Amino acid sequence: MNPTDRSPNIPLIGAIKNSRLAQRRASRTEESYVRFEIYDNVPLHIRNNDSPVSQTIPKFQWITNMSRDTMFCSKCGEGFEPQEKIVNSTGQLWHQHCFVCAQCFREFADGVFYEYDGRKYCEHDFHVLFAPCCQRCNTFIIGRVIKAMNASWHADCFRCEMCNLELADTGFIKNGGRALCHECNAKVKARGLGKYVCHKCHAIIDDQPLRFRGEVYHPYHFTCTACGVELDANAREVRNRPGLAKNDTNELYCLRCHDKMGVPICGACRRPIEERVVTALGKHWHVEHFVCAKCEKPFFGHRHYEKKGLAYCETHYHQLFGNLCYSCNQVISGDVFMALNKAWCFHHFACSICDQKMTEKTKFYECDLKPVCKKCYERFPKELRNRLRRQHEASTKRAPTPVE
Amino acid sequence: METAPSSVSCLPHTAKMSKAKKVLEEAREIRNPELDLFDKGVSTFEEMPGLLNMTNVTRLTLSHNRIRSIPPGLANLTNLEILNLANNQIQELPLSLSSMPKLRILNLSINRLDTLPRGFGAFPVLEILDLTYNNLKEDSLPGNFFMMQTLRALYLGDNDFEKLPPEIKNLKNLEILGLRENDLIELPKEIGELSRLRELHVQGNRLTILPPELGNLDMASNKAEFRFEGNVWVPPILDQLNLGISHLQDYLRSEAYRITYNRYLTNKPPVPPPCVDKAKKISRLR
Numbered sequence: 001m002n003p004t005d006r007s008p009n010i011p012l013i014g015a016i017k018n019s020r021l022a023q024r025r026a027s028r029t030e031e032s033y034v035r036f037e038i039y040d041n042v043p044l045h046i047r048n049n050d051s052p053v054s055q056t057i058p059k060f061q062w063i064t065n066m067s068r069d070t071m072f073c074s075k076c077g078e079g080f081e082p083q084e085k086i087v088n089s090t091g092q093l094w095h096q097h098c099f100v101c102a103q104c105f106r107e108f109a110d111g112v113f114y115e116y117d118g119r120k121y122c123e124h125d126f127h128v129l130f131a132p133c134c135q136r137c138n139t140f141i142i143g144r145v146i147k148a149m150n151a152s153w154h155a156d157c158f159r160c161e162m163c164n165l166e167l168a169d170t171g172f173i174k175n176g177g178r179a180l181c182h183e184c185n186a187k188v189k190a191r192g193l194g195k196y197v198c199h200k201c202h203a204i205i206d207d208q209p210l211r212f213r214g215e216v217y218h219p220y221h222f223t224c225t226a227c228g229v230e231l232d233a234n235a236r237e238v239r240n241r242p243g244l245a246k247n248d249t250n251e252l253y254c255l256r257c258h259d260k261m262g263v264p265i266c267g268a269c270r271r272p273i274e275e276r277v278v279t280a281l282g283k284h285w286h287v288e289h290f291v292c293a294k295c296e297k298p299f300f301g302h303r304h305y306e307k308k309g310l311a312y313c314e315t316h317y318h319q320l321f322g323n324l325c326y327s328c329n330q331v332i333s334g335d336v337f338m339a340l341n342k343a344w345c346f347h348h349f350a351c352s353i354c355d356q357k358m359t360e361k362t363k364f365y366e367c368d369l370k371p372v373c374k375k376c377y378e379r380f381p382k383e384l385r386n387r388l389r390r391q392h393e394a395s396t397k398r399a400p401t402p403v404e
Numbered sequence: 405m406e407t408a409p410s411s412v413s414c415l416p417h418t419a420k421m422s423k424a425k426k427v428l429e430e431a432r433e434i435r436n437p438e439l440d441l442f443d444k445g446v447s448t449f450e451e452m453p454g455l456l457n458m459t460n461v462t463r464l465t466l467s468h469n470r471i472r473s474i475p476p477g478l479a480n481l482t483n484l485e486i487l488n489l490a491n492n493q494i495q496e497l498p499l500s501l502s503s504m505p506k507l508r509i510l511n512l513s514i515n516r517l518d519t520l521p522r523g524f525g526a527f528p529v530l531e532i533l534d535l536t537y538n539n540l541k542e543d544s545l546p547g548n549f550f551m552m553q554t555l556r557a558l559y560l561g562d563n564d565f566e567k568l569p570p571e572i573k574n575l576k577n578l579e580i581l582g583l584r585e586n587d588l589i590e591l592p593k594e595i596g597e598l599s600r601l602r603e604l605h606v607q608g609n610r611l612t613i614l615p616p617e618l619g620n621l622d623m624a625s626n627k628a629e630f631r632f633e634g635n636v637w638v639p640p641i642l643d644q645l646n647l648g649i650s651h652l653q654d655y656l657r658s659e660a661y662r663i664t665y666n667r668y669l670t671n672k673p674p675v676p677p678p679c680v681d682k683a684k685k686i687s688r689l690r
Contacts, residue, residue, distance in 0.1 A: 353490045354442045355465040368582045383684045
């Protein structure tokens with residue numbers, strides 16, 4: 001019989017209460033650093049490095065060498081008969097019938113016992129009487145016991161309620177009745193403050209965060225891909241493959257380098273344009289930022305009118321600058337006929353020779369940027385037509401074809 | 405219709421003439437103030453009896469006829485706003501025309517005018533004056549020609565101007581100036597004072613240099629149309645023209661051009677000969 005010692009060596013792990021960190025944590029009301037206890041509840045022959053046999057054999061030898069007269073049972077105080085088996089455990093001796101469970105008085109199966117308050121118990125009774133039960137899986141805890149949140153846990157069962165990380169070795173923070181790892185706690189706290197938590201250092205980002213590959217960071221964790229300068233929040237994430245915002249080929253550039261990369265900058269918001277670009281007024285614009293200077297509605301590809309470096313929608317251009325009709329010299333209120341660098345009231349557009357109304361369907365010729373209907377043009381002196389044609393050919397490299 | 409006035413009874417009753425009279429009849433009936441009498445074969449106003457009494461008329465279009473002279477009585481049409489006499493054979497205009505109180509648009513293009521009557525520039529509200537394709541030159545303009553402050557567009561293309569009088573600057577509201585295919589040797593620097601000018605046609609002239617003052621005008625705006633082709637420009641101007649109108653404008657404004665221009669002024673380039681043979685112009689016909 002190789003009885004093994006299993007004095008429940010119960011260590012206590014507590015917070016270092018005099019550190020500044022501990023004091024800060026203690027001052028918080030919402031969450032508090034919870035001390036928790038861990039002790040080993042492992043059968044001792046497992047904990048012992050020496051094999052029980054090699055440990056006990058010399059002890060028996062030592063026992064046989066001693067005089068039986070001077071040895072007494074630790075329990076009943078009687079001596080031992082010659083040839084009687086003596087149980088030796090941690091230097092104490094027992095009759096075999098005295099070395100039994102304090103609860104059921106039966107011998108220990110395989111010599112495994114648990115000691116509590118100076119008494120020894122078999123495994124079953126120890127569990128029933130004293131062993132902790134895991135809060136999570138509701139089974140007895142053999143081995144490491146985590147005492148936390150007013151309960152006991154298997155080390156394996158005590159995990160962060162958000163990310164399921166094992167907390168036994170890292171410690172935890174109680175937050176609103178939940179046990180959280182430091183990282184999740186910081187996240188929860190930051191969310192409450194409307195701030196982000198750096199994906200790299202897990203600290204709250206007090207200033208502007210830097211978004212990169214779908215996460216947020218302190219900008220100072222990164223340097224510019226091109227010039228190597230430490231980044232600030234103005235850094236730009238450049239998508240090498242357009243589309244997904246979260247893209248692991250994305251790279252970070254400082255604003256200076258980014259601007260030098262030829263990405264067009266919106267004339268309104270001064271930010272780079274990565275989608276459709278509108279080019280007008282000598283600048284580039286986000287489609288939604290190219291707007292009427294009066295009503296500020298985007299043109300979205302509709303016609304715009306330019307005046308003194310500003311763009312206007314049709315309504316407001318006419319409202320503000322009133323295209324004057326070439327014929328009546330009045331502001332055109334209804335439909336406008338635009339041609340030959342001029343504007344007409346829709347019903348005032350007519351041939352400059354015969355004064356007959358023309359529509360947008362009528363083909364007409366141009367003479368000194370005046371409209372001339374086909375019939376009238378054909379009645380022009382032939383030599384004039386020849387010269388007009390030659391001039392057209394010289395200036396526009398094409399014959400005076402009817403313009404619509 | 406059946407009874408022609410006795411004074412014109414000797415005229416042949418051609419089909420065309422009847423057409424003109426028919427138009428007048430109809431217009432009188434429905435009180436139409438806009439008269440379309442173009443291409444009616446009309447030679448004289450006598451073929452259009454009663455016309456000069458139709459004082460309600462606001463537009464009179466007589467283009468593509470064979471009219472040689474305008475009766476002073478036309479000025480009776482005091483409500484006339486648009487008078488179109490394009491493509492006729494007019495050699496002379498009555499002085500009275502200039503007094504028409506509402507005339508805004510006057511088209512005299514493709515006629516045979518050698519001169520304009522004295523006091524022609526008295527039009528009170530004239531906005532568009534089209535004198536394209538006549539035989540006018542600077543000497544044929546009356547002294548008050550440039551007093552027409554209401555003028556927005558002045559078309560003088562296909563005429564015989566060698567110089568444009570500096571008084572052009574008085575046409576403060578001028579937006580369009582047509583001088584295509586004249587014999588212009590130079591443009592006056594005063595043209596730079598026409599601040600509203602946005603259309604200038606000087607193609608087919610004998611111009612070599614431009615006054616730097618022209619650079620004052622907004623030639624490169626998208627509403628502007630400045631046409632310079634077919635002249636004998638000095639190389640620096642030709643180079644800029646080839647680059648584009650905005651380059652020319654920048655160049656005209658530059659100090660470099662001012663120096664170049666002054667050098668050309670003291671050392672004038674030879675005046676090119678008249679380049680267009682205008683003998684074939686029908687405006688020359690007599």
